[in-house]
Structures are given as C-alpha cells and as structure tokens.
Amino acid sequence: MRYELRFSGAGGQGLITAGIIMAKAASIYEGIQAVQSQSYGPEARGGASKSEVIISDGPIDYPKVTKCDALLAMTQEACDKYSHDLKEGGVLLTDSEFVPRTPEGNFKRVAFPIMRTAKFDVGREIVANIVALGAMVALTGKVSKENAEKAVLASVPEAFLELNKKAFSMGYEKAMEAQK
Amino acid sequence: MRYELRFSGAGGQGLITAGIIMAKAASIYEGIQAVQSQSYGPEARGGASKSEVIISDGPIDYPKVTKCDALLAMTQEACDKYSHDLKEGGVLLTDSEFVPRTPEGNFKRVAFPIMRTAKFDVGREIVANIVALGAMVALTGKVSKENAEKAVLASVPEAFLELNKKAFSMGYEKAMEAQK
Numbered sequence: 006m007r008y009e010l011r012f013s014g015a016g017g018q019g020l021i022t023a024g025i026i027m028a029k030a031a032s033i034y035e036g037i038q039a040v041q042s043q044s045y046g047p048e049a050r051g052g053a054s055k056s057e058v059i060i061s062d063g064p065i066d067y068p069k070v071t072k073c074d075a076l077l078a079m080t081q082e083a084c085d086k087y088s089h090d091l092k093e094g095g096v097l098l099t100d101s102e103f104v105p106r107t108p109e110g111n112f113k114r115v116a117f118p119i120m121r122t123a124k125f126d127v128g129r130e131i132v133a134n135i136v137a138l139g140a141m142v143a144l145t146g147k148v149s150k151e152n153a154e155k156a157v158l159a160s161v162p163e164a165f166l167e168l169n170k171k172a173f174s175m176g177y178e179k180a181m182e183a184q185k
Numbered sequence: 186m187r188y189e190l191r192f193s194g195a196g197g198q199g200l201i202t203a204g205i206i207m208a209k210a211a212s213i214y215e216g217i218q219a220v221q222s223q224s225y226g227p228e229a230r231g232g233a234s235k236s237e238v239i240i241s242d243g244p245i246d247y248p249k250v251t252k253c254d255a256l257l258a259m260t261q262e263a264c265d266k267y268s269h270d271l272k273e274g275g276v277l278l279t280d281s282e283f284v285p286r287t288p289e290g291n292f293k294r295v296a297f298p299i300m301r302t303a304k305f306d307v308g309r310e311i312v313a314n315i316v317a318l319g320a321m322v323a324l325t326g327k328v329s330k331e332n333a334e335k336a337v338l339a340s341v342p343e344a345f346l347e348l349n350k351k352a353f354s355m356g357y358e359k360a361m362e363a364q365k
Contacts, residue, residue: 045212
C-alpha cells in the first residue's frame with residue numbers, strides 16, 4: 006500500500022502544517038510510514054502552494070508524489086496547477102466558493118465551502134487548514150478519525166486546542182455529508 | 186550544484202521550521218530550487234527527529250538526502266542516528282553542551298552551546314532552532330545572510346520578529362567566530 010496526498014492552495018493557508026499533521030497521524034498514531042515534503046521551485050513565486058504526504062505500510066524509497074491519490078485544492082490557481090496527475094478514481098476535494106472550475110475526469114468529487122466553514126461555523130478563518138484536514142481524513146480513510154484528532158491536538162498551541170478540535174470535526178462531518 | 190542539509194535534534198525543537206525557512210531562503214529569496222521534507226518511520230517513536238533540505242540550481246528529481254553535505258545535531262541521540270552519511274569535508278555543527286561525542290572523520294567541525302545561546306544571550310530557549318539556522322547559514326554559505334534573514338522574518342509571528350532576528354544574528358555570529 007502506497008497512498009499519495011497533496012494539499013494545495015494559497016501560500017499562508019497552513020497547508021504545510023496540514024500535511025505534517027497528516028504524516029504524524031499516519032506514523033506516530035496509526036503506525037504506518039510517512040514522508041511529508043514541499044518543493045520550492047521557480048513556481049514558488051506565484052500564489053499557489055502545495056504540500057505532499059506519502060503514506061505506506063513499507064519503507065518509502067521515492068518520497069515524491071508520482072500519481073496523486075487525493076488532492077485538496079483551496080483555490081482555483083492551485084486546482085489548475087496541481088490536478089494534472091490526479092488518478093482516475095482519486096479524491097478531489099475543493100473549496101466550493103473558491104474553485105468554480107474543476108478538471109474533467111472520473112474522480113470522487115467533494116466540494117464544500119471550506120474557508121466559510123472555518124470563518125462562520127468554527128469562528129476563525131485561520132483554521133481552514135484543519136477543516137480541510139478533517140475532510141481529507143474522512144474522504145481518504147487511511148488514518149482513523151481518532152488518530153488524526155490526536156495528531157491535531159499534539160500539533161497546535163494549547164490555547165487553541167478547542168478551536169482546532171472543532172475545526173477538525175466540522176471538516177470531517179461536512180465531508181461525510183457532502184459525499185453522501 | 187546540489188547541496189543537502191539535515192537539521193536534527195529532539196522532537197519539538199523546531200527543526201522542521203528551521204528546514205522550511207532554509208528552503209524558503211534558497212527558493213523565494215535566493216532564486217534557486219529547494220525541497221524540504223521529513224520522514225516518519227518506525228523511528229519516529231524515538232526522541233530524535235530530522236528535517237532535510239535539498240537545494241539545487243536545477244530541478245530536484247530525487248528529493249531525499251543521499252549524501253549529507255551539512256548536518257546540524259542538537260542532541261547526542263540525533264548525532265548518533267543521523268551522522269552516518271555525512272560527506273568527508275562536510276559541515277558538522279553540534280551543540281557543544283548536548284553532543285559530547287561526535288563521529289570520526291574529516292569534517293568541518295563547529296560546536297557551540299546553541300541551547301544556552303538561545304536561553305541566555307537571546308532570552309528564550311524556544312528560538313534555539315533559529316540560532317541553529319543562523320549558524321547553518323554562516324557555515325554552508327549557500328544562501329546570503331540577508332536573504333536568510335528575510336525568510337526568517339517572513340516566517341515567524343509578528344510579535345516575535347525582534348526575538349527571532351536576534352536569534353538568527355547570534356547564531357550567525359557565533360558560528361563565524363567558532364570556525365575561525
């Protein structure tokens with residue numbers, strides 16, 4: 006089993022953190038191996054940013070995404086730039102307000118207003134990355150909800166535990182509803 | 186040109202952040218390419234943690250460290266675990282108080298009390314990672330002091346700009362002195 010996830014959006018949206026938490030959830034709490042990475046190339050000057058996580062039940066020799074199993078795109082630019090290698094049948098999670106156009110193809114498509122959920126349902130836009138993480142955990146099913154939540158709580162400042170817990174749950178639930 | 190750096194120490198010492206800032210300094214400010222990654226394997230359960238950065242003037246096809254050009258080790262466990270592939274002639278930066286034993290070999294060895302510098306000279310132990318980053322920038326010479334400082338300031342909370350600026354400068358200067 007090798008499973009490749011990409012979290013993409015605008016710089017500053019906390020997608021590296023989301024990737025790191027997913028990798029910790031898989032490795033420290035779920036007991037499987039993980040590599041988390043980000044590449045900064047000439048494209049790093051643009052507005053789109055990505056963070057990748059590969060999880061596997063064996064050692065990970067090649068730590069770059071080769072064919073994406075699950076893509077989160079928080080912005081149109083990120084979706085345009087990073088959806089090219091999404092697998093047929095793969096998960097495509099987008100922010101429904103910021104990504105009006107999604108690529109053609111046979112994907113498991115889920116869209117809901119991620120930023121809006123963070124801002125109005127949770128109360129702080131800054132936790133949109135954790136809302137998105139909760140949704141990715143729900144849609145990919147590679148780590149349990151419990152283990153992912155433990156990784157979230159171990160990774161955020163103590164003053165924001167409740168906020169992040171709420172963000173994670175909201176994301177998880179909205180994605181479960183959206184895929185029904 | 187391909188140059189491989191590894192930041193290692195104990196979990197929670199901020200070494201992922203140090204790696205991300207080095208990668209941003211190289212890519213966004215210095216205009217060369219960078220990949221930053223961390224692997225979480227069965228060893229992630231131990232106390233030692235590492236973060237790797239590869240910088241290159243061309244595309245980076247294989248984003249894992251193959252032969253380390255520069256190693257930071259903040260703890261003895263990290264030094265024991267992650268120094269095996271340090272190149273002959275490579276940079277070995279250690280915290281002189283926490284790493285009493287360093288590996289044999291022909292390295293450019295620099296040691297100073299990194300944690301102590303953060304705690305007493307800068308005023309907060311939490312910025313030891315930025316002290317170490319300043320020292321790595323000085324010792325490796327792959328990104329300029331100015332560009333690295335820009336990347337530091339763009340990556341830390343506004344309330345801690347001065348603290349981090351001081352930490353970075355202190356690390357840079359201590360490393361320059363130590364290698365004389």
